[in-house]
Amino acid sequence: MVQVENRSRNTIVLSHGKMANTRWARLRGLIGVRDLPEGHGIILEPCHGVHCMFMSIPIDVIYVDKNHRVVGLERAMKPWAIGKIYRNSRYVVEAPVGTIERTQTQIGDQLKIVVLEEQRAALQKTSPSSASL
Numbered sequence: 001m002v003q004v005e006n007r008s009r010n011t012i013v014l015s016h017g018k019m020a021n022t023r024w025a026r027l028r029g030l031i032g033v034r035d036l037p038e039g040h041g042i043i044l045e046p047c048h049g050v051h052c053m054f055m056s057i058p059i060d061v062i063y064v065d066k067n068h069r070v071v072g073l074e075r076a077m078k079p080w081a082i083g084k085i086y087r088n089s090r091y092v093v094e095a096p097v098g099t100i101e102r103t104q105t106q107i108g109d110q111l112k113i114v115v116l117e118e119q120r121a122a123l124q125k126t127s128p129s130s131a132s133l
Contacts (some may be wrong), residue, residue, distance in 0.1 A: 001116045002043060008109035011102075013062065014095060014106055015039035017113075021046075029094065031055055036096040043113065045091035055079040060099045062111075063089040070109045075100050 004013040016039050017072075020026045029038065030052045041059075044050065050061055056079055060063045063072035063086040072086045076097045 003114040003116065004041075004043065005112045005114060006103050006105050006109050007112050008106075009104045012039065013093060013099060013103050013105065013111065014041045014043075016041075017093075018042050020044045029055075030057075031058065033057060038096055038099075038102070041093060041095035041099070043093055047092040048087055048089045049085040050077075050083045050092055050094065052077055052079050052081045058097050060095045060097055062093040062095065062100065062105060064091050064093065064111055066090040066095055068111045068113070070105060070107050070111060070115065072121075073100055073107060097105065 002017040002019055003015055004017055005011070006013050020029060020042050029044060029050070031040055034056055036059065037111060038059060052059065058076045058078045061077050061083055062070055065071045065086040065088050071088050072084065074083050077083060093111075
Protein backbone atom coordinates (compact mmCIF):
# COMPACT_ATOMS: atom_id res chain seq x y z
CA MET A 1 0.00 0.00 0.00
CA VAL A 2 1.14 3.53 -0.73
CA GLN A 3 0.22 6.99 0.40
CA VAL A 4 0.32 10.02 -1.89
CA GLU A 5 1.00 13.37 -0.26
CA ASN A 6 0.59 16.79 -1.82
CA ARG A 7 3.64 18.51 -0.33
CA SER A 8 2.67 21.91 -1.78
CA ARG A 9 -0.72 21.93 -0.02
CA ASN A 10 0.16 19.73 2.98
CA THR A 11 -2.71 17.35 2.17
CA ILE A 12 -3.08 13.60 1.66
CA VAL A 13 -4.29 12.69 -1.83
CA LEU A 14 -4.38 8.92 -1.21
CA SER A 15 -4.08 7.22 2.17
CA HIS A 16 -4.84 3.73 0.84
CA GLY A 17 -3.31 3.61 -2.62
CA LYS A 18 -2.28 0.68 -4.76
CA MET A 19 0.50 0.60 -7.34
CA ALA A 20 -0.23 -0.60 -10.85
CA ASN A 21 3.20 -0.93 -12.44
CA THR A 22 2.72 -3.98 -14.64
CA ARG A 23 1.02 -3.97 -18.03
CA TRP A 24 -1.90 -6.08 -16.76
CA ALA A 25 -2.39 -4.04 -13.56
CA ARG A 26 -2.38 -0.77 -15.54
CA LEU A 27 -4.82 -2.13 -18.11
CA ARG A 28 -7.20 -3.34 -15.40
CA GLY A 29 -6.85 -0.17 -13.32
CA LEU A 30 -10.15 0.47 -11.54
CA ILE A 31 -12.30 -1.61 -13.89
CA GLY A 32 -14.87 -3.48 -11.80
CA VAL A 33 -14.67 -1.07 -8.86
CA ARG A 34 -18.16 0.07 -7.90
CA ASP A 35 -17.25 2.14 -4.87
CA LEU A 36 -14.05 4.10 -4.28
CA PRO A 37 -13.96 5.51 -0.74
CA GLU A 38 -12.21 8.78 0.08
CA GLY A 39 -8.46 8.24 0.34
CA HIS A 40 -8.46 5.13 -1.84
CA GLY A 41 -7.13 4.94 -5.38
CA ILE A 42 -4.47 3.65 -7.71
CA ILE A 43 -1.19 4.87 -9.18
CA LEU A 44 -0.51 3.84 -12.78
CA GLU A 45 3.20 3.85 -13.64
CA PRO A 46 4.38 4.47 -16.29
CA CYS A 47 1.38 6.31 -17.73
CA HIS A 48 0.79 9.22 -20.10
CA GLY A 49 -2.98 8.95 -20.43
CA VAL A 50 -5.99 7.02 -19.16
CA HIS A 51 -9.37 5.79 -20.29
CA CYS A 52 -12.46 4.89 -18.30
CA MET A 53 -13.67 2.11 -20.61
CA PHE A 54 -15.71 -0.53 -18.78
CA MET A 55 -15.69 1.52 -15.57
CA SER A 56 -18.84 2.15 -13.58
CA ILE A 57 -17.79 5.20 -11.55
CA PRO A 58 -16.32 8.62 -12.38
CA ILE A 59 -12.84 9.45 -11.05
CA ASP A 60 -10.47 12.36 -10.54
CA VAL A 61 -7.20 11.96 -12.44
CA ILE A 62 -3.87 13.60 -11.55
CA TYR A 63 -1.00 13.43 -14.07
CA VAL A 64 2.48 13.67 -12.55
CA ASP A 65 5.93 14.04 -14.15
CA LYS A 66 9.22 12.31 -13.27
CA ASN A 67 9.99 15.03 -10.71
CA HIS A 68 6.65 14.38 -8.97
CA ARG A 69 5.14 17.67 -10.19
CA VAL A 70 1.48 17.76 -11.22
CA VAL A 71 1.27 18.41 -14.98
CA GLY A 72 -2.43 17.75 -15.60
CA LEU A 73 -5.78 17.38 -13.86
CA GLU A 74 -9.08 15.86 -14.93
CA ARG A 75 -12.00 16.27 -12.55
CA ALA A 76 -14.88 13.78 -12.48
CA MET A 77 -13.82 11.84 -15.57
CA LYS A 78 -16.90 9.84 -16.53
CA PRO A 79 -17.11 6.13 -17.35
CA TRP A 80 -16.30 5.41 -21.01
CA ALA A 81 -14.38 8.68 -21.36
CA ILE A 82 -10.89 8.93 -22.86
CA GLY A 83 -8.51 11.36 -21.18
CA LYS A 84 -5.89 13.64 -22.65
CA ILE A 85 -2.35 12.45 -23.31
CA TYR A 86 0.36 14.14 -21.26
CA ARG A 87 3.68 13.13 -22.80
CA ASN A 88 5.62 14.57 -19.86
CA SER A 89 3.63 12.50 -17.37
CA ARG A 90 5.48 9.66 -15.63
CA TYR A 91 2.56 8.37 -13.57
CA VAL A 92 -1.12 8.99 -12.96
CA VAL A 93 -3.12 9.01 -9.74
CA GLU A 94 -6.73 7.84 -10.07
CA ALA A 95 -8.83 8.86 -7.09
CA PRO A 96 -12.46 9.35 -6.05
CA VAL A 97 -14.34 12.31 -7.49
CA GLY A 98 -13.76 15.33 -5.24
CA THR A 99 -10.16 14.44 -4.38
CA ILE A 100 -8.68 17.26 -6.47
CA GLU A 101 -10.98 19.78 -4.81
CA ARG A 102 -10.59 18.31 -1.30
CA THR A 103 -6.78 18.40 -1.50
CA GLN A 104 -6.70 21.70 -3.43
CA THR A 105 -4.32 20.06 -5.90
CA GLN A 106 -3.17 22.32 -8.73
CA ILE A 107 -0.85 22.07 -11.71
CA GLY A 108 2.72 22.57 -10.48
CA ASP A 109 2.12 21.05 -7.03
CA GLN A 110 4.80 18.73 -5.65
CA LEU A 111 3.63 15.22 -4.75
CA LYS A 112 5.37 12.50 -2.79
CA ILE A 113 4.67 8.77 -2.81
CA VAL A 114 5.27 7.06 0.50
CA VAL A 115 5.62 3.31 0.10
CA LEU A 116 4.48 1.45 3.17
CA GLU A 117 6.83 -1.31 4.31
CA GLU A 118 4.82 -4.35 3.17
CA GLN A 119 5.00 -3.15 -0.46
CA ARG A 120 8.55 -1.79 -0.54
CA ALA A 121 10.31 -5.04 -1.50
CA ALA A 122 7.83 -5.88 -4.27
CA LEU A 123 8.04 -2.39 -5.77
CA GLN A 124 11.83 -2.39 -5.80
CA LYS A 125 11.78 -5.59 -7.83
CA THR A 126 9.28 -4.33 -10.44
CA SER A 127 9.82 -0.58 -10.80
CA PRO A 128 13.27 1.03 -10.47
CA SER A 129 11.81 4.57 -10.35
CA SER A 130 9.48 3.65 -7.47
CA ALA A 131 12.36 2.36 -5.38
CA SER A 132 13.72 5.87 -4.97
CA LEU A 133 10.40 7.43 -3.97
